[in-house]
Amino acid sequence: MIADATMTALHAALSGLQQRSEATADNIANIDTPGYLASRVDFESTLRNELANGETATGGQGAVTQSTDPTNTNGNNVNLDTETTIATETGLRYQLALNALDSKYSLLRSALRTS
């Protein structure tokens, strides 16, 4: 099998992080929308459970919840600083997962060459 447990786990992480960056972009796009509540994505708990139980990571969608931060006068609770921090962290973790996946591919390539 080409895709081992590590690769499926990394793949699940990538799609979860991608989903989180979409949520952050959505929050920033709606930073002035009255009544909008910031969304938060959690894919880590599912992934952690799956890995702990020795299951294959499904890479399904993370759970989306609405932020419980206090709202301002127009009922919106998006904070640009929070969103920027999350977006930066998500971006870095995305790169990290990509690098890890890349090294897996390098290993595969070397294995294919040694014959």
Place this chain on the structure above:
Amino acid sequence: MSTFDVLRISGSGLYANRKWMDAVSDNLANINTATSTDQSAFQERMVTVEATDYGSGRGGVQVTGAQFGSAEGRLVYEPSNALADADGYVRYPDIDMADQMTQLIQAQRSYQANLSSIDRATEAYKAALQLGKG
């Protein structure tokens, strides 16, 4: 969820904020537009937005339309104005300059925030496109 969804979402944010800036600049451009008292004053335009399909995961923001400010405006005694009525009054729009400038800055900053989102997403996508090439 499509491949480059962040770009679409942030793009909708750019669009909404540009519409907002358009409305504000229109309001500012007409802040001194006098009309005669038998006509309605220039009405302040306020763009209304809502989250696209909130909760469905499609994401983004959309401009739903505009609300208009007071058509009555404010009456100003200006007998020398060509549009003045028999009592010497003309109608000016009821627009607050400071309020408009605040809105302009707000829209501008939100626009920039969306642009940063696009930058960040582009970096991530670029890195993903290099996958397996190393």
